[in-house]
Amino acid sequence: MTMRIAFTVNGHDQALEVEAETPLLYVLRDDLHLNAPKFGCGAAQCGACTVIMNGRAIRSCVMPMAAAANARITTLEGLGTAEDPHPIQRAFIDEQAAQCGYCTNGMIMTAKALLDRHPNPTEQQIRAALAGNLCRCGTHIEILAAVRRAAEARRTDRWP
Amino acid sequence: MAVMTRAHPTDRRQFLKVGGALVVSIGLPSMLPGASAAPLARWWPAVLPADTVDSFLAIGADGMVTVYCGHVDLGTGVRTALAQIVAEELDVSIGHVNVVLGDTDKTPDQGPTIASDTIQVAAIPLRRAAAEARRFLVARAAQHLNVPQQQLTVANGIVSVRHNPAHSVAYASLVQGRRFDLGLPGDAPVKKPSEYRIVGKAIPRVDIPAKVTGALTFVHDLRLPGMLHGRVVRPPVPGVEISPAIGATLVSVDRHSIEHIPGVVDVVVHGDFVGVIAEREENAERAARELKVAWQPWLEGLADFSNLERAIRQHPSKPRVLNDEGDVVSALASAAKSLSATYVWPYQMHASIGPSCAVADVSGGQCTVWSGTQNPHVLRSDLAALLEVPVDSVRVLRMEAAGCYGRNCADDVAGDAAFLSRAVGRPVRVQLSRADEHGWEPKGAAQLVDVRGGLDADGMVAAYDFNTRWLSGMAEMLPLLLTGLRPAKPSVNTMGDRTAMPAYYDRYRSSPGFRHCRVVANDAVPPVRAAWLRGVAAMPNVFAHESFMDELATAAGADAIEFRLRHLADERGAAVLRAAAERAGWESRPSFQGADPGADVVKGRGAAYGRYIHSPFPGYGAAWVAWVCEVAVNRATGDIRVTRVVVAQDCGLIVNPDGVRHQVHGNVIQSISRVLKEAVTFDRSGVTSLDWAAYPILTFPEVPEIETVLIDRPEQPALGVGEAASVPSAAAMANAVFDATGIRLREVPFTTSRVRAKLQEQH
Numbered sequence: 016m017t018m019r020i021a022f023t024v025n026g027h028d029q030a031l032e033v034e035a036e037t038p039l040l041y042v043l044r045d046d047l048h049l050n051a052p053k054f055g056c057g058a059a060q061c062g063a064c065t066v067i068m069n070g071r072a073i074r075s076c077v078m079p080m081a082a083a084a085n086a087r088i089t090t091l092e093g094l095g096t097a098e099d100p101h102p103i104q105r106a107f108i109d110e111q112a113a114q115c116g117y118c119t120n121g122m123i124m125t126a127k128a129l130l131d132r133h134p135n136p137t138e139q140q141i142r143a144a145l146a147g148n149l150c151r152c153g154t155h156i157e158i159l160a161a162v163r164r165a166a167e168a169r170r171t172d173r174w175p
Numbered sequence: 176m177a178v179m180t181r182a183h184p185t186d187r188r189q190f191l192k193v194g195g196a197l198v199v200s201i202g203l204p205s206m207l208p209g210a211s212a213a214p215l216a217r218w219w220p221a222v223l224p225a226d227t228v229d230s231f232l233a234i235g236a237d238g239m240v241t242v243y244c245g246h247v248d249l250g251t252g253v254r255t256a257l258a259q260i261v262a263e264e265l266d267v268s269i270g271h272v273n274v275v276l277g278d279t280d281k282t283p284d285q286g287p288t289i290a291s292d293t294i295q296v297a298a299i300p301l302r303r304a305a306a307e308a309r310r311f312l313v314a315r316a317a318q319h320l321n322v323p324q325q326q327l328t329v330a331n332g333i334v335s336v337r338h339n340p341a342h343s344v345a346y347a348s349l350v351q352g353r354r355f356d357l358g359l360p361g362d363a364p365v366k367k368p369s370e371y372r373i374v375g376k377a378i379p380r381v382d383i384p385a386k387v388t389g390a391l392t393f394v395h396d397l398r399l400p401g402m403l404h405g406r407v408v409r410p411p412v413p414g415v416e417i418s419p420a421i422g423a424t425l426v427s428v429d430r431h432s433i434e435h436i437p438g439v440v441d442v443v444v445h446g447d448f449v450g451v452i453a454e455r456e457e458n459a460e461r462a463a464r465e466l467k468v469a470w471q472p473w474l475e476g477l478a479d480f481s482n483l484e485r486a487i488r489q490h491p492s493k494p495r496v497l498n499d500e501g502d503v504v505s506a507l508a509s510a511a512k513s514l515s516a517t518y519v520w521p522y523q524m525h526a527s528i529g530p531s532c533a534v535a536d537v538s539g540g541q542c543t544v545w546s547g548t549q550n551p552h553v554l555r556s557d558l559a560a561l562l563e564v565p566v567d568s569v570r571v572l573r574m575e576a577a578g579c580y581g582r583n584c585a586d587d588v589a590g591d592a593a594f595l596s597r598a599v600g601r602p603v604r605v606q607l608s609r610a611d612e613h614g615w616e617p618k619g620a621a622q623l624v625d626v627r628g629g630l631d632a633d634g635m636v637a638a639y640d641f642n643t644r645w646l647s648g649m650a651e652m653l654p655l656l657l658t659g660l661r662p663a664k665p666s667v668n669t670m671g672d673r674t675a676m677p678a679y680y681d682r683y684r685s686s687p688g689f690r691h692c693r694v695v696a697n698d699a700v701p702p703v704r705a706a707w708l709r710g711v712a713a714m715p716n717v718f719a720h721e722s723f724m725d726e727l728a729t730a731a732g733a734d735a736i737e738f739r740l741r742h743l744a745d746e747r748g749a750a751v752l753r754a755a756a757e758r759a760g761w762e763s764r765p766s767f768q769g770a771d772p773g774a775d776v777v778k779g780r781g782a783a784y785g786r787y788i789h790s791p792f793p794g795y796g797a798a799w800v801a802w803v804c805e806v807a808v809n810r811a812t813g814d815i816r817v818t819r820v821v822v823a824q825d826c827g828l829i830v831n832p833d834g835v836r837h838q839v840h841g842n843v844i845q846s847i848s849r850v851l852k853e854a855v856t857f858d859r860s861g862v863t864s865l866d867w868a869a870y871p872i873l874t875f876p877e878v879p880e881i882e883t884v885l886i887d888r889p890e891q892p893a894l895g896v897g898e899a900a901s902v903p904s905a906a907a908m909a910n911a912v913f914d915a916t917g918i919r920l921r922e923v924p925f926t927t928s929r930v931r932a933k934l935q936e937q938h
Contacts, residue, residue: 051389115250
């Protein structure tokens with residue numbers, strides 16, 4: 016059974032006829048053509064599909080569309096572009112914090128949600144926040160440095 | 176953001192054959208390779224020649240340099256390093272270099288991207304091609320400017336007169352889009368390392384801005400007009416690729432069972448190959464889940480892997496003597512002390528974060544496949560076999576994928592996509608489920624190593640006897656086996672001999688004891704689907720070598736690093752050991768010194784050394800690496816925490832120090848994960864580690880401090896770094912645990928239960 020679901024993605028209002036149990040991830044990727052959130056496991060175990068919904072980092076692979084009705088969703092694309100990156104994206108570029116880059120979306124979105132809640136996280140808080148985000152290339156050292164750099168940027172620079 | 180079909184760009188093969196203006200169509204990671212779905216012409220040779228400058232690079236009328244390399248970037252940043260190498264030799268800015276990787280229609284066949292060989296091997300003809308092109312262009316410029324070549328200098332692709340820089344001409348106008356027609360290898364001199372301005376610099380990776388902003392990069396993100404979504408249903412024997420477990424076991428498929436799912440386009444069945452195609456991805460996924468498929472049970476079932484040592488020992492294998500020098504048996508018999516030990520390595524996963532994915536368009540007699548493969552040219556042949564069409568009607572375009580670290584399911588899913596696309600005559604995207612990726616990816620092989628060694632009265636090694644068994648195959652493309660087009664009979668993979676020779680053996684220079692040295696590799700048909708995983712057999716073999724060297728050092732009452740240096744003739748190896756020891760603040764003393772009986776958490780340090788020796792025996796080496804690591808072991812829980820790792824590495828010339836350092840970090844973190852946590856589990860039907868809960872990997876809170884010492888030798892050839900720093904990992908950790916606790920861990924992974932059991936044994 017399809018239903019009409021309205022929600023906001025990266026500041027744009029969207030309304031779609033879609034089955035209620037369709038995962039948000041597939042709507043973002045296949046209907047809205049947003050590449051950043053990735054399918055990793057389909058079971059909320061790896062974090063590659065992370066988006067920010069109503070201010071919290073959530074796993075879009077297990078979020079049914081019915082639960083996303085009227086939600087405010089931000090994806091990585093909503094932060095900035097390669098030409099005009101968000102400070103947290105800038106920090107990941109400056110620290111070269113990606114190898115294959117498949118997990119990168121989840122790392123940035125999880126860190127963004129953390130920094131919005133805790134602008135001055137300790138090292139332990141950063142690691143705990145990212146504990147559910149898996150990286151197989153072993154980019155953890157650079158990712159941690161990027162999040163610290165982003166936290167610094169949040170204190171000193173423009174932070175949309 | 177669907178891909179727009181656009182006019183077919185000037186074909187590279189056509190360019191190679193007839194010359195004419197070159198349209199540089201691809202290369203930027205944010206752009207789609209091979210965007211045109213237009214049919215390809217058919218008159219070119221099956222394999223692009225790799226013996227001309229034009230095979231490797233072209234300069235467009237706009238001055239952009241396009242580099243063509245048959246290797247691909249598996250997430251290591253090698254695309255950027257290749258651009259640096261070419262920009263350096265050509266004297267152009269790095270921003271003017273596009274790198275095209277792994278397009279069977281554009282890049283020469285340089286073999287699969289394996290063995291950390293892209294910089295060490297595949298980059299060499301690129302560099303030579305760039306040097307030839309530069310010499311040719313400078314000669315042209317001398318004519319054009321009417322000055323002797325010696326008065327010319329090149330910067331940023333502009334040739335100018337040294338004392339009159341305004342008198343100049345750009346490469347672009349000298350080439351005017353024409354081909355070079357220069358053979359390789361030529362004799363143009365390459366630059367001296369002392370002249371390097373781009374190579375050796377930490378140039379930022381060209382792919383990262385797209386990756387941190389969600390721009391089109393990955394094969395998973397490709398959308399073609401009219402594209403459908405496919406999913407496959409594999410036989411219920413995950414990871415078993417042997418007949419009769421697969422090949423002819425399908426009993427029935429009930430197509431009606433998914434009639435209630437909207438938008439199902441087709442169900443494709445051929446032999447044991449079962450796939451579904453739907454308009455929407457979630458419906459394809461649901462159709463694959465709900466399709467009623469009956470299979471014949473596999474009565475024989477998998478061998479019992481619960482005791483891995485026994486399972487490997489009992490598995491039929493064939494010994495291959497790699498070395499038998501001196502008289503090992505007598506030397507062991509007459510040794511002052513002799514030791515023996517057995518080391519066990521489990522099946523492990525590549526565990527790519529993204530499941531494999533491919534998009535195929537089989538229509539109009541042509542097959543175009545976008546894939547995350549390691550080996551586009553091999554995949555092309557396999558696809559031709561699968562579709563039973565001529566190889567030259569198949570084109571493979573490599574796009575980025577989740578890091579693979581070896582052979583994952585990338586090729587399998589390319590076959591799935593092609594097979595499904597052919598059935599419906601429309602583009603089909605197939606993405607594997609997490610369970611199928613975990614279950615069917617060709618595993619890193621299980622391995623068993625028996626070592627015997629002796630010490631003489633002076634505490635020097637008197638004999639060394641090494642016997643290694645590994646259970647790996649070559650992992651043929653799975654759809655070829657499922658469809659019955661190839662028999663499900665795994666072939667033997669002889670890579671178990673990688674780094675089987677001890678690093679201390681040197682026919683002419685090593686200590687006399689190491690000249691009584693026997694090394695045997697046992698080759699076997701693998702019981703489960705396995706192939707190569709980062710470090711391949713070198714990681715288990717060096718676990719055995721370097722743990723055993725530690726056991727010998729302890730028996731000799733010697734410091735572990737000093738003991739190694741006494742036996743090591745290889746000066747670059749000795750240098751990395753010394754560098755790691757120095758950075759770590761290594762205190763010379765024997766292990767183990769006893770632990771405070773009252774302390775729950777005890778600390779220790781361990782060292783190991785290894786050089787990744789690969790390719791057909793005796794093979795050749797990648798970078799030299801030494802590890803010193805520090806651990807804290809909780810004796811109550813058995814938990815091992817790696818707190819600090821110091822890695823010293825010598826890879827010769829360092830093309831990009833950040834890139835090299837990141838590979839070291841990646842190797843360290845991934846190998847700690849493998850050694851502390853990872854083992855694939857099985858039941859009689861196959862793999863049971865089918866999600867991340869069943870196959871946990873290292874997480875952020877567990878990541879140690881890592882210090883990297885890079886020994887820069889710019890005058891030496893650049894060596895592979897993709898795997899080298901993984902190789903000493905397990906032994907360094909095991910040796911550190913011994914130093915902390917007095918227990919020897921000889922089976923990976925070092926799980927808490929295994930550590931607790933050993934500690935209890937000790938009391």
